[in-house]
Amino acid sequence: MPMGNVRTEGEARRQQLLVLSERLGVTFHDIALLDQALTHTSYANESKRNTAHNERLEFLGDAVLELASSTYLYEHFPEMPEGELTKTRASIVCSTTLAKLATGLHLGDYLLLGRGEEMGGGRTRQTNLEDVFEAVIGAVYLDQGWEAAQAYVVRQLRGEFENAEHGAILKDYKTILQEIVFRKEGQSIAYELVSESGPDHAKEFTFRVRVTGKVMGEGTGHSKKEAEQHAARRALEKIAPHTQKKR
The missing domain is CATH 1.10.1520.10 (Ribonuclease III domain)
Known part of the structure; x- marks a missing residue:
């Protein structure tokens, strides 16, 4: 409580x-x-x-x-x-x-x-x-x-x-997602800003990632790059959960 x-x-x-x-x-x-x-x-x-x-x-x-x-x-x-x-x-x-x-x-x-x-x-x-x-x-x-x-x-x-x-450091999730998605022809990845809040010294961004038009993940961070990385990680948990097993 x-x-x-x-x-x-x-x-x-x-x-x-x-x-x-x-x-x-x-x-x-x-x-x-x-x-x-x-x-x-x-x-x-x-x-x-x-x-x-x-x-x-x-x-x-x-x-x-x-x-x-x-x-x-x-x-x-x-x-x-x-x-x-x-x-x-x-x-x-x-x-x-x-x-x-x-x-x-x-x-x-x-x-x-x-x-x-x-x-x-x-x-x-x-x-x-x-x-x-x-x-x-x-x-x-x-x-x-x-x-x-x-x-x-x-x-x-x-x-x-x-x-x-043990090697389970933060990976470049955007790159990993791209490598997996682009193994198949005709697939695409797009990141879009969902929201932006907070004062200038403490901004918080939320991004979602679409894979071939379908929303696959959403993430929040203090920078756009960090938010995109978290969104990519959420997508990987759905698309390729084995890439997250050490985390």
Whole structure:
């Protein structure tokens, strides 16, 4: 059951956050940082008090996440060239993966949301989940320092790193789809924009892919390229599910 519909004052909210921190495997010195990481801008805007939201922590957490994941890949994949390191990191820290991890940690249940955002399904919205995942990393970094934050990131991404070690990194799904579809003459692939939302600094695009006129997949991402890749992946799950077995 969602725990963040209305801010629970004092000890009750603190107990909620302690439960979450135990799930995260982090003992916070300043539990207020975790509270801030879970505070959406919509809640802060509707609050009558001067309430800090999580956007700055998200910004910081994004940087920590990139450095921690880059360091891990650099150390554990000594033979991998720069271009492949970049692709592998992008596959691991993509929006879909971060939202999935946030869901597994039940971060959405603890989010503080404004009424409109709550009614609009903000608790399970991919962008909110991705953002809160990064904001929590920022909170861990400020509270515990670099080494603890790095360890936290590696712990949360362990499964993704293991996938990379076994070769199950993000493939160029558009290329794979094209190779499969074009094995038969007369087939075509077309990507079309379904929707575009969000402010300029946090755009979210949704694309669908048609194979010979039939809609076969739909995907969302922070860039058109990412959205198209996710749409292609959905199509591959229908057309050639064996290409997805490692994921």
